[in-house]
Amino acid sequence: MAKEAPHQSKPQRATRADVARLAQVSTAVVSYVMNNGPKNVAPATSQRVREAARALNYRPNSAARALRKGASELFGVIVPDFRNPYFASINDAIEVEASQHGYSTMFLASHANPDSERDCIEKLLLRDVDGIFMAPAQSYDQLASMERRDCAFILLDNRRGAPGYKCVASDFVDGVDQVVRHFALHGRTDTAMLFGGETPSVDGRIQGWYQAHQRLGIPAGPIHRSYFTNDGAYQAVNAMLDDGEQPNAIFAGSDFEAIGALRALHERGIRIPEDVSLISFDGTFMCENTWPQLTSVHQNVKEIARTAVAAALDPDAPDAQQIPVTLDIRQSCGCPVE
Amino acid sequence: MAKEAPHQSKPQRATRADVARLAQVSTAVVSYVMNNGPKNVAPATSQRVREAARALNYRPNSAARALRKGASELFGVIVPDFRNPYFASINDAIEVEASQHGYSTMFLASHANPDSERDCIEKLLLRDVDGIFMAPAQSYDQLASMERRDCAFILLDNRRGAPGYKCVASDFVDGVDQVVRHFALHGRTDTAMLFGGETPSVDGRIQGWYQAHQRLGIPAGPIHRSYFTNDGAYQAVNAMLDDGEQPNAIFAGSDFEAIGALRALHERGIRIPEDVSLISFDGTFMCENTWPQLTSVHQNVKEIARTAVAAALDPDAPDAQQIPVTLDIRQSCGCPVE
DNA sequence: TTGAAAGCGCTAACAG
DNA sequence: CTGTTAGCGCTTTCAA
Numbered sequence: 001m002a003k004e005a006p007h008q009s010k011p012q013r014a015t016r017a018d019v020a021r022l023a024q025v026s027t028a029v030v031s032y033v034m035n036n037g038p039k040n041v042a043p044a045t046s047q048r049v050r051e052a053a054r055a056l057n058y059r060p061n062s063a064a065r066a067l068r069k070g071a072s073e074l075f076g077v078i079v080p081d082f083r084n085p086y087f088a089s090i091n092d093a094i095e096v097e098a099s100q101h102g103y104s105t106m107f108l109a110s111h112a113n114p115d116s117e118r119d120c121i122e123k124l125l126l127r128d129v130d131g132i133f134m135a136p137a138q139s140y141d142q143l144a145s146m147e148r149r150d151c152a153f154i155l156l157d158n159r160r161g162a163p164g165y166k167c168v169a170s171d172f173v174d175g176v177d178q179v180v181r182h183f184a185l186h187g188r189t190d191t192a193m194l195f196g197g198e199t200p201s202v203d204g205r206i207q208g209w210y211q212a213h214q215r216l217g218i219p220a221g222p223i224h225r226s227y228f229t230n231d232g233a234y235q236a237v238n239a240m241l242d243d244g245e246q247p248n249a250i251f252a253g254s255d256f257e258a259i260g261a262l263r264a265l266h267e268r269g270i271r272i273p274e275d276v277s278l279i280s281f282d283g284t285f286m287c288e289n290t291w292p293q294l295t296s297v298h299q300n301v302k303e304i305a306r307t308a309v310a311a312a313l314d315p316d317a318p319d320a321q322q323i324p325v326t327l328d329i330r331q332s333c334g335c336p337v338e
Numbered sequence: 339m340a341k342e343a344p345h346q347s348k349p350q351r352a353t354r355a356d357v358a359r360l361a362q363v364s365t366a367v368v369s370y371v372m373n374n375g376p377k378n379v380a381p382a383t384s385q386r387v388r389e390a391a392r393a394l395n396y397r398p399n400s401a402a403r404a405l406r407k408g409a410s411e412l413f414g415v416i417v418p419d420f421r422n423p424y425f426a427s428i429n430d431a432i433e434v435e436a437s438q439h440g441y442s443t444m445f446l447a448s449h450a451n452p453d454s455e456r457d458c459i460e461k462l463l464l465r466d467v468d469g470i471f472m473a474p475a476q477s478y479d480q481l482a483s484m485e486r487r488d489c490a491f492i493l494l495d496n497r498r499g500a501p502g503y504k505c506v507a508s509d510f511v512d513g514v515d516q517v518v519r520h521f522a523l524h525g526r527t528d529t530a531m532l533f534g535g536e537t538p539s540v541d542g543r544i545q546g547w548y549q550a551h552q553r554l555g556i557p558a559g560p561i562h563r564s565y566f567t568n569d570g571a572y573q574a575v576n577a578m579l580d581d582g583e584q585p586n587a588i589f590a591g592s593d594f595e596a597i598g599a600l601r602a603l604h605e606r607g608i609r610i611p612e613d614v615s616l617i618s619f620d621g622t623f624m625c626e627n628t629w630p631q632l633t634s635v636h637q638n639v640k641e642i643a644r645t646a647v648a649a650a651l652d653p654d655a656p657d658a659q660q661i662p663v664t665l666d667i668r669q670s671c672g673c674p675v676e
Numbered sequence: 677t678t679g680a681a682a683g684c685g686c687t688a689a690c691a692g
Numbered sequence: 693c694t695g696t697t698a699g700c701g702c703t704t705t706c707a708a
Contacts, residue, residue, distance in 0.1 A: 060701080082427070
């Protein structure tokens with residue numbers, strides 16, 4: 001029976017039976033040795049098995065293991081856009097964190113499309129992933145209508161009280177509050193916000209926007225909605241300026257959008273921060289590589305990833321966890337450059 | 339026997355036996371229906387099975403399937419840096435392309451470290467992936483020393499003649515040739531190149547650099563090596579300028595490096611393109627979002643992904659395939675802005 | 677401390 | 693057209 005190899009046939013891979021034969025033990029003992037349990041094995045025997053395994057270049061078959069154990073040791077991450085520097089950062093952090101727990105990670109692109117997102121979930125469930133990380137582009141109701149299986153769902157947003165889901169996210173409200181207060185510090189109260197994506201429920205950034213202005217007793221600037229991309233923000237800013245509206249402070253809901261906004265402003269010769277103070281959300285590596293450098297609310301991706309992976313692994317993790325953010329001052333807000 | 343679910347126990351998932359029972363057929367028939375073969379099934383029976391499957395929310399167990407078939411329908415991609423916009427683009431393209439062939443994709447971060455890269459290969463092999471895509475950070479000899487298994491290796495670089503590997507890459511040499519000629523067109527012959535990463539063998543970009551200058555009969559500018567990151571280029575440019583060396587044309591080996599170079603140049607008040615003409619390699623979405631916009635050699639990631647996936651799937655694909663590039667003119671080279 | 681053996685869910689060869 | 697059945701490689705219970 002020739003295996004249908006995708007590329008070329010290789011010497012058949014060694015199985016635990018081969019190892020057992022060579023080491024003159026039973027297959028059970030091979031398992032005990034390879035897994036350090038659940039039974040003890042005499043040191044001498046263990047040594048023999050290990051040598052046999054090395055000699056045969058034996059690696060346990062992960063499919064068989066997954067079948068037997070009912071767990072794939074696999075996580076899935078649904079990514080709206082690989083190009084978004086925030087997702088790049090969080091993906092990296094999740095992959096590293098999962099790796100440390102012996103988990104591998106599958107990334108699927110949803111292109112921010114709710115239907116495609118459901119396909120992704122379907123696909124991951126089909127692969128028997130043990131956990132899915134996502135910032136859903138659809139309502140909890142829609143999400144809840146999907147069968148769950150033995151899979152932890154970790155939502156990387158701040159909607160709470162989702163039955164059966166865990167939420168891990170930055171403190172969006174506080175982050176935006178810091179932004180608006182910082183604008184005010186610079187005397188910039190004629191504000192506007194750029195926010196891409198049609199988040200199905202209220203996003204903390206939007207909630208924070210209104211709340212912060214209210215607290216300061218100033219009117220909240222308009223929220224210009226578009227897409228959650230550089231181009232979305234580029235177009236939104238162009239449309240805004242075409243409408244004769246030019247605020248003196250703009251808050252971009254993400255670094256990715258901020259770079260699109262910067263492009264539009266540059267093209268029109270609008271100076272930053274002299275004419276417009278610009279602050280973004282995310283605080284990724286990109287903030288130091290724009291001109292001028294972006295003042296930004298920094299999301300602690302390492303901590304988010306750590307918390308999210310822990311939540312996926314531990315059924316008793318809290319339902320919702322919030323990660324603190326910091327406002328990193330650079331040049332685009334108007335603070336003096338050192 | 340309670341399954342060790344990572345999160346919470348759910349009603350046991352339906353198996354093909356449950357479906358068979360409900361549909362009053364044998365398990366084989368269920369398989370035939372689910373897989374559209376290899377045997378025909380009477381329409382009425384097929385219908386019954388399909389309904390039973392829906393009713394039970396049946397999904398085939400992928401581990402069992404993989405175990406039985408000896409193929410995981412899984413690809414692995416080893417990514418040096420998720421933040422690099424080129425990798426973001428190529429990852430997206432590979433994921434989409436693989437998806438269309440029913441394959442899922444696992445992305446692993448190597449952080450451009452050869453040792454870590456070997457770990458990644460090990461890990462992917464352990465997962466029984468059917469193909470691995472990577473731009474190796476180590477020599478072919480080192481690579482060849484690893485056991486291959488039933489796994490296609492697709493190298494996304496232009497080293498040829500790697501026994502047992504397939505190479506798919508842009509035409510680096512031609513791309514750089516276009517860059518140098520374009521510099522010359524602007525009268526910029528005092529050149530320098532930024533190139534991160536210690537590629538183990540000769541990279542086409544470097545080969546092209548020397549070749550292009552030679553053809554034009556002008557001395558090739560120095561190649562400043564650093565890391566394959568924005569910061570690497572930032573530091574390289576700073577070091578170069580600190581040494582009193584200021585070329586009038588700089589070629590960055592990647593968009594990611596170009597944004598770091600831009601930062602360094604901006605910080606010193608060096609004007610682009612008036613003082614320095616800057617062209618990068620990759621031509622990702624980032625080129626339109628820098629200031630000024632980057633003239634760049636565009637890599638056709640969609641085509642690279644298509645070709646690479648095809649090569650992984652087809653044992654008879656050519657050993658090496660080269661994808662054409664185009665020089666996309668924007669503002670950083672000195673061409674008049676429309 | 678070790679071994680025998682049952683079975684995870686699925687595919688496909690073979691038999692009807 | 694449909695059913696029976698032998699495994700894929702592994703873990704783990706139970707018995708020795």
